[in-house]
Amino acid sequence: MxxxxxxxxxxxxxxxxxxxxxxxxxxxxxxxxxxxxxxxxxxxxxxxxxxxxxxxxxxxxxxxxxxxxxxxxxxxxxxxxxxxxxxxxxxxxxxxxxxxxxxxxxxxxxxxxxxxxxxxxxxxxxxxxxxxxxxxxxxxxxxxxxxxxxxxxxxxxxxxxxxxxxxxxxxxxxxxxxxxxxxxxxxxxxxxxxxxxxxxxxxxxxxxxxxxxxxGREEELPVKSKKKKQQSFPHIVIAVHDGEGRWLMEQRPEDGLLAGMWQFPTAETADPEEAVRIVSERHGLTVGPIDEAVRFRHVFTHRIWEVTAYTASVPDGGTPEGRSGWFRPEELDTLTLPNPTKKVRSALGI
DNA sequence: AACTCGTGGAT
DNA sequence: TATCCAAGAGT
CATH class of the missing domain: 1.10.340.30 (Hypothetical protein; domain 2)
Incomplete structure (x- = not known):
């Protein structure tokens, strides 16, 4: 007592x-x-x-x-x-x-x-x-x-x-x-x-x-049930640059994970060819041959991205469509970039 | 109630 | 490497 x-x-x-x-x-x-x-x-x-x-x-x-x-x-x-x-x-x-x-x-x-x-x-x-x-x-x-x-x-x-x-x-x-x-x-x-x-x-x-x-029970408490482990998702990034040192960036949707933040064009697929089609379609351009730049794993609380990033070029950037735009490296600093995007940027040396 | 929502440090 | 987890809140 x-x-x-x-x-x-x-x-x-x-x-x-x-x-x-x-x-x-x-x-x-x-x-x-x-x-x-x-x-x-x-x-x-x-x-x-x-x-x-x-x-x-x-x-x-x-x-x-x-x-x-x-x-x-x-x-x-x-x-x-x-x-x-x-x-x-x-x-x-x-x-x-x-x-x-x-x-x-x-x-x-x-x-x-x-x-x-x-x-x-x-x-x-x-x-x-x-x-x-x-x-x-x-x-x-x-x-x-x-x-x-x-x-x-x-x-x-x-x-x-x-x-x-x-x-x-x-x-x-x-x-x-x-x-x-x-x-x-x-x-x-x-x-x-x-x-x-x-x-x-x-x-x-x-x-x-x-x-x-x-x-003598200080190591036994508190009681805390375990949460289930995260699921992994493939995540292909196609970093597209034009002939004038600019990079194509897209803004994520207003809701959900990393809402409203900017990233290099990205597709939730494991197939690079499909990723190229998705990105080309989404941005109304023809993405040429791709070169693998970096692979890494990005861990969130509730999911894991298996990221593979490629670079590709287009002869003429053209007009950006929707929530996207072309940016010089120093202009990227004005965008809000989540960590996975910063990792890609760093690997590209820009 | 269970799931979503980032990141980095400790073990 | 795997796991936990750190001054939680919204849906």
Missing amino acids: KPLNWKEDFRGALTGWYRAEKRDLPWRRTRNPYHIWISEVMLQQTRVDTVIPYYARFTERFSDMKELAYAPEEELMKMWEGLGYYSRARNLQSAVREAYETYGEVPADPEKFGKLKGVGPYTEGAVMSIAYGIPAPAVDGNVMRVLSRVLLIDEDIAKPKTRRIFEEAVMELIDKDDPSSFNQGLMELGAVVCTPRRPKCLLCPVRELCGAYHE
């Missing part, structure tokens, strides 16, 4: 440790709710070290809500290029515009903030608690891992409904005098001490309060 003052001991040990040991991160140096919001969206499924340079550039270019609200989408996407999950950027801009026009600021109300596009249960709690000191749960993967161990919760954390159990636990435990340090303390603990494998229990401020530590 837990002692009567267990909750107070836990929240005191956690927040005390956090205030003393927290990493010095850029978004911990501001109290600007809008900047904190940006950081939380960037950090969704994305590592701290990856986010840091993006956060710096983004908050400089779009320093207030009005700047982001009315920025050109191409510039927004260029700033997000390489960060992945691109709908996050479009949803963030849409939500910032909505908040700016409706409230003139980031609303200090979980009900209102949580209705904004791209703001789910985690981001709602994180921004409300960190920016405004509102006691709201911010349950991410770290929090579920830490609390599953501390409280010996063996529900499958891969199941969507399980998150509610942890939200209720957080509301039981949260420090109402400092919800920010409590929520960030749980996440910080999960990030640097209570790691997925080989947790550093000897460095843990709540070790003596942890059920898993006492039972």
Whole structure:
């Protein structure tokens, strides 16, 4: 049985440790709710070290809500290029515009903030608690891992409904005098001490309060079911250049994977001859002989592209049709290119 | 509820 | 190389 003052001991040990040991991160140096919001969206499924340079550039270019609200989408996407999950950027801009026009600021109300596009249960709690000191749960993967161990919760954390159990636990435990340090303390603990494998229990401020530590079960928790492995798809790229050093680029559809991003003409087939026919037809030109340039595998969360890239030339580029165009190498920098396209570009030396 | 949506680092 | 996974949200 837990002692009567267990909750107070836990929240005191956690927040005390956090205030003393927290990493010095850029978004911990501001109290600007809008900047904190940006950081939380960037950090969704994305590592701290990856986010840091993006956060710096983004908050400089779009320093207030009005700047982001009315920025050109191409510039927004260029700033997000390489960060992945691109709908996050479009949803963030849409939500910032909505908040700016409706409230003139980031609303200090979980009900209102949580209705904004791209703001789910985690981001709602994180921004409300960190920016405004509102006691709201911010349950991410770290929090579920830490609390599953501390409280010996063996529900499958891969199941969507399980998150509610942890939200209720957080509301039981949260420090109402400092919800920010409590929520960030749980996440910080999960990030640097209570790691997925080989947790550093000897460095843990709540070790003596942890059920898993006492039972020697810290490596068994959390319980997380495996997801099925990705399917592979052939992916042929035909990088077409004209006689004047320009390359044919096409824009992906507005919806789905890598929405709206630019790529060298691409066909989802394993047959190079078929790819040439598809690309020729799609762009209204006659693609000549092809030369293999590079092969690689690009792994997404839910699928794998087996990419084979070829180069080909056409005597006269002609007029681009639809969502496509001819670009000189330096002009490619103005387009938003996903990583697979950057890999091809790099292999072509352009 | 299950699937979609990127990327890069750790083991 | 294979697998996991990292401050999730939308559909």
